[in-house]
Structures are given as C-alpha cells and as structure tokens.
Amino acid sequence: MSSPHTHRAADSAAARVSARQAIAAVTSDFTELPEPVGAGRPDGPLAWSGYDDARAAAYERTGETESVVCGTAVVEGVRAVLVSFEFRYLGGSLGERTGDRLEAAYAAARAHRLPLVSLVATGGSRMQEGMRALSQLQRVAAQSALNRAAGLPQIAVVRDPTTGGGWATLGAGADVVLALPGAQVGFAGSRVRPPDADPSAYTAEGQLAAGAVDAVVPADRLRTRLGRWLRLLGSPARGPVAPPRALGDARPPGTGWEAVLRARSPERPRAAAYLDAYFSWREQISGDRCGGTDAGLLCGFGLREGRSVAYAAQCGTATRPAGYRTAARLIRLADRLSVPVLTLIDTPGAANDAEAERAGAGAAIADVFAAVAAARTPVTSLVIGEGGSGGALALAAPGRTWAAPDSYFSVIAPEAAAAILKRPRADAPGLAEELRLRPRDLVDLGVVRGIVGH
Template sequence: MWLPTLEREQRSVTLAESDWLVCGGCGILLYGKRFVRLGMVCPDCGRHTRLTSSRRLELLLDAGSAIPIERVAAAEDPLSFADLLPYTERLAGARQRTGLDDAVQVVRGTVRGRPVVVAAMDFRFMGGSLGSAAGQAITTAAEMALADRVPLLLITASGGARMQEGALALMQMAKTANAMAALDEAGLLTITLVTDPTFGGVAASFATLADVIIAEPGARMGFAGPRVIEQTIRQRLPTGFQTAEFLLDHGLVDDVRGRAELPQVLGMLLGATEVPGEQWGELTADPVVRQPDGIPARPVAEIIGKARELTRPTMLDHTATWFDGFTELHGDRAGADCPAIVGGLAVLDGLPVMAIGHQKGHTTDELVRRDFGMPSPAGYRKVARLLRLAGKLGLPVITLVDTPGAHPGLDAERHGQSIAIAECLRVLGGLPVPVVSVITGEGGSGGALALAVADRVLICENAIYSVISPEGCAAILWREAGAVPDAAAALRLEARSLLELGIVDAVVPEQAPIRDAVICALRELRQVDGPSLVSARRTRFRRFGVRHDQ
C-alpha cells in the first residue's frame, strides 16, 4: 500500500490523502489524525513539518480571538513580467491552491489573553516570496500594532524577494525595515518566529529586526540559500549549516523552541509590558544593612574564600528560585553567544524586569563550559543588547555580578574586549529605567563593573569587589605570591570596607533574601522618572575619587 511521505515541500492536502503517513525525517509510520493533534511534529524524531499560515494562527492564538486586518491593495504585475508563465497566471494559480490573496495573513488576536498583532507568512504562496502585497501586509501589521499600542508578532517563511516584481520587491525590504523602526521608536515589543525556511530579503529586513527572535527546531534562516552559497564558494556546506540550532550557537537567535512550547513562551514575552500598580512590593521588608558597623569584621581571607565557593548560588540558581518566570535570551546578534553571561526577561513578584548576570557553575565541567564566569566580548555585546531592549520597553534592570573578571586572551582581544566593556558602561550610564546591581560573589575589575553602573549597588556579606584580584595585585606590586593577604587587606575589597567607601549602597546579610533587597530597591526607584534616574546615576559615579572637603 502506498503511503504519502511528509517531505519538507509537502502541502496540507497530503493529510487528506491517507489516514497514515510516513515521516520525512525518520521514516516512521504516523497516524494522520494524531499527527495533526501534535501540531504536525513527529513524536519520534521531533521533525517539524511546515504549517499553513491559517493552521499556524490556530495553534498560537487563543481560540476565536483572530480578527483579520484589511490592508491597502498592492499593485499587481507592475512589470508585466513573464517567464515560462505570465506572472498573472502564477498569482492566480497560487490563489487557487492556497485560498490566500498573497503570502501574508494579518490578524489581531490574543496569546494567553495578551493582545498582539500577527503577520503570518505562508510558504505555499509562491515560496512566501516578498513582493509588494506581502510588504504591504507586513507594514500594515506594524502600523496596526503601533495604532493599538500592542506587540507585533512576525511568523516568517520565505525563499526571499519576489523576482517577478523586480526592484519594487527590493524596495519592500526598506519599507518593512522602516515600519519596524517606528515600533522601536514607540517602545513596542516585536517578536519574530522563524519557521522553515526564511531566506533572502525577508531574513535581511524585518525578520531579524525584531527584539526577540525565536526559531522552530530545524528551521533554516540566512541571506543566501545553501545552493547559492555552494555554487559561489564551490564547497559543500557543513551539516546543520543555517539551521535554528546553528543560529543559536552563533548568537543569531534568542532561542529554539518546539511548537508545543510556543504559546507559553510567547505569552511570557508578551507579558513583558504589563506593569503593576504603585503599591508593588510595599509588603516586602528590606533586609539590607546600610551602616558599616552593622557588618561584623572578619578576616579578609575568609571572606575571599566564601566569595569563591562553588556552592554559592549562580545566576541560573537565582532565576529559578526568586523569579516568578524567566525567559532566557541568547546571543549578541553578531555571531556568538557567550555562556558566561545569562540574561533574559523575568517576572519579579509580578513586575516584568530584565535580568542579567554572570554564570559560573558548581562543577568543574560546568565551570569549563561557562568559561569560569569570565565573559567574552560577545557576552558584553549581549549585555548591551539586552540593556537597550530594557530601555526600549521601560523595564527595570537587575544585574547579578559574580566574575573573576573579563575573559583574557587572544580571541577576546581580537574581538574587541575593551570596546565591548566600554559600551556596556555607556549604555548603563544612560539607561532611562531603574537599575539595581548585586555583587553576589566575586566582583572582578572592569568585567564586573560592566554590569554594575547602577542606581543601587548592593553586595552580599560574603562577596568581594575590586579593581584586581588580590593574587594579581600581589604579583604586580609586591612581586611575590606570599603577599596575597597584604594585598587583599590593602585593596579593602570586602563588603564592610566597600560600604565605608560608598562604593556600595548596602550589604545583604548572608542568610537574608537577595530577592527582597532587590524588590525594596526597585520599589523606591520606580517612583523616579527616566531623566532623573540618569542624572542621579551619573552624579553618583561622578563623585567617586573627589575630595570631600572641596
């Protein structure tokens, strides 16, 4: 008996031809109705079969919430183009096969009760190519999101610009990019869901301009398609090249999520702009100590040892224990994702925030994988990207600092470590939202300061913060390893001394909840407008090193 195979190019009609299907990935037998219930994802190999735009909207949006948006009609066949067939005949055939006017559907709807405007591309319609009608649809979606003051969700599936419309198709890239820029200026969240495939003019315009880019497993995205690349460079491409997993490893997308997870993930992202009232956090007691004599004096060597203990909670430990939810965002969007920096959108006692921190580890394997919490330039570029997103959306920023310092080495220098750190300092200094930093373990040099230019700087009782490690200071100035205790004492790097110097605002006692200390700091800072926050923050750092009698 013949059974249809679900190849990448399969059309939705295939499912109507048989109750049983063969997965185009692993070859197992699939029961058609169950396969549809699973969102057309193979339960054995996880292969995501292409969806129509209508089915995509049905799976993502709350039932019954989708309302189509009308758009201004685009010019048809502006070049009177003909290849093997006249363009008009190709359009008519695509409309008959798909039931769509063109390659993009635009609707208003909700995801987990949160409003959104969605532009969903359909690869069945002339390969999802970007022509005048598709560009008009994307631009209309952005304009409707702007008018409604709601987030925009783009679902991409395209082979590139539509050749039959010549340079007019090329202009759609600039047109849609401008529409995305208007949403940036208005502070509205934009999300792209990359599905297979997303190439050419779509990838090089609106698809990659979104604040958050999520890709389905196996989805491919790039400027040039694999055949074009291979023909140009006359080499075989590596396995997995341009897939979602490749893009994630190279910092080009924020995450890869399976189809079943997407409504939850999108709901979390869309909730990033839901702001609680002024009474937020008023029931939380502040656990911090603000006077140096409230901190017991202890040997510096003991404090340094505790600051470096592998059992100290990491950034991921904190996100798991005192945030209501956390969606990690990956990558610097320039070719890398640094494992020593973890950041993303979080919810703190009902308040959406941007949480960013250094990530070490508890085991040797994890320490090695996370580069011992020492960020590369890509890590600091990721930090700067997330900070800008927080500024755009008006989200308070929480940074958790625990690093021996920025990663030293040839690659770090080659890729601009100094420049990346400097950019973080500049972005934080001018960020018009509340910023709270907590030194939770080691605060090593500029690698730590890059996350600590804040309105409130807190430090855990057993944490340290210094221009250099005591070992480095002893080696350079004392020129002997035995001078480490003397260097540590001279640097005054422990919490009590830092509070006396005014470097930190308060100390979180070792057994006290850091979460509560952060809530109380943000509770105060949320009452201050953006320009005043920036002015006060710059004034705070301006006074360091100035004689107090002047």
C-alpha cells in the first residue's frame, strides 16, 4: 500500500514538468510567437558577473533561451494565447527578456481577441537583474489590465512551484485559477519564508482552502477542464436568461406561515438540484481572494443550450461574508465578459455571529448590492426557498426576480419580527400573514415579476 508521502511525491512530479511538456499536456496544436526584438546587454543591466554564463548553462540544460515560452494554441477546440514557464531556466524567474515575451503574448491576445492561459512555474523575479527584474511585475500588471479592459478572459494554471511575483501577478491575478495537486503555491518561496511557517499554507490545497484557488485539478484531467473553462468564458448567452422552472411543490401556500414552513422543509429541492436541471454542465469558482470560502453559496459558470451563463446560488444556509465577496467577484467577472447572470436566492439571512461581523459582513453584503446595481450584463433571479431580509435581497435583480411556489421573501423572518416587536414567539404565524411574504403576495406588491411553474 502506498503512503501519503508517495502520493504527494507523485502529485509534485506531475506538477513539475518542463514548459513544453506543460504545453503538450493541454494541446497538440501550438505555434510559438516570434521572438521580441532586443538582445540585452552583456551580463544584464547590473553587469552581474557570470550572468551570461548562467544563461548559457540554462540554455544547454533546457534548450530554451528564456524562462517562458509563448504562442497561440487550440485547447479542446478553443483558440487561445498560451504562456508556459520553464522552471529549469534560472528557476523560471522573470527578467527583462521575460517581460518582453509576456508583453508580446498579452498584445497578441488583444490583437486576435483571444483568452490568455498562463501555465505558471516560477520562483519570482531574477536576482541578477535586480530592480529591473522586479519592475517587470508592473509591466505584467499593466498588460493584464489592458486585457481585462478589452473583455478578454485570463486563466492561470499554477504548477510546482509558483511563488513570488509570478504568483502575485499571472497566478493570483487571473480570472480563474486552477492548480495542479501537490504544487507549492504562495508568495513566499521555501527559502525565504519564516522557519516556523506551516508548510500546508503554501500548497495548492492550502490556497484552495484559503479562497485563493478555484480548483485543484489532476494532471490527467487538466486539458478537459481547461477546455471547458475556455468555452464557458468565451461563449456568453445573449440577453437575459429565463428563470429555472420550479422543482418543488407547485401548490400555492394558503397562508404566510405555510409558505415559511414549506420553504424551510428539508425535502424541498435546493440550489444544486436547480443548477443540475438548468445546465448541461458547469464549473465552479471558489473563494473570495481574501482568505475565505463559503460552501453555502455556489458560484460559477454553466453551459445552457450551448451558451454560457454565470450563476450565484445560495444553498439554504446563512450566507457568510466570504460567500458574498465570492458572489460579487463572480458578478463583476461575468459583467466584464458580457455573460448573463442567474442568481438563486435561498437563505434565512446573512450570518450575523461575531465571526461574521469581524469578517466584514456589512461591507461584503454592500459589495454584492453594488455589483448587481452596476452590472451592465442582465441579471435574472429566482427565490427557490427562504428569502431572508437583506442577506437575500442582495442577490436579487431589481425588476427581474421571480419566485418558486414553495418560497417566501420577507423583510425579516417572522420569529425575528416577533422579537423586535416584543411579542411572544407564538405570534410568529400571525406575523407571517401580516408580512405578506407569500409568492402571490410578492407579485401583488410588485416585488417579484411572477411565480415560475414546472
């Protein structure tokens, strides 16, 4: 029987391959871009003794003249610009010539309206070029900003290792971040981090748990998953999408309290069932890029009738600040790529414990309200269960929200209303009626456009 150590070693070996092996893992159709003009000075901008010899040795070892290989490729039928790092060339470090190649790759993506995929494996900036090397990070960031402004997607695949400025620009700065299992991923490389640092924090799996990586993908599935992401980010549906059909009980509730009980029923279909019925297939993004995740809010892109739709779906739990920040990130990305958005509303309300307050619950909810309000792409919403107060309303599209028959939407839960009004909890059923929270009440009040059928 193999040990966990054996598995980690195998994962790491899969993550640490050459630049051209990494390219071959995702495409068999690759054309390298022309070499940018500019030969550079002997021993680099610092006249670092032996630098030319080190580059010559790196060429002999790898067959590459720089730490990055750039070109156009077809990945699972989708054309893209591909950037792949060669770690054996001076640790995959970024110098001025690297910056020249990266700038040319971003420019080619803009010229041909193509997504850019980075297969990253780097130790950071090249020491032998000093601050001239470090300044390449600004150059990469500027190019990335131009591609974002042009509405072009950027996907990173982080290999072993991905550290320093390469992680802080091409890696963590991408729209979607995939990681190979066992890869070392973090801003601090193994030689400069604190000696007592927890090593698990600097892994692909650790970054996934911290909300900085969207998925850890086995090497043998990378081509398929990358191809799916390229298709999802590049083939948006046109115009607003229709809300999903109802999956639960179609009978209209007779009273407000009945609506509340049916929305809270454990047998009622939840977000995952609605998403599976709505999409042919889907891919999920994960994390708020601020250190948090929320399993109670599913975000991602799905394929419906051959076109892409983004989704943010609450799962019936109290939504945490990380969930709202992830949803805001999703909506802004979809807006930039002109992909319509579907939101599914199902929460008793926003999490309001002390941890949620310390994590910035109010600011996170405000961020979603702002993202929905500012979105130029159409947003469609469906209340599929509980619609509890502002924590639910944040995900609702003004003028384009529908309700399922077994749902309710309320300014506050009836029990909380009783507490605020200093009335006994036994008054909650009566208050549910006064709050007019049933689907048909919401239609009459102009809060939702209609009730979806089966």
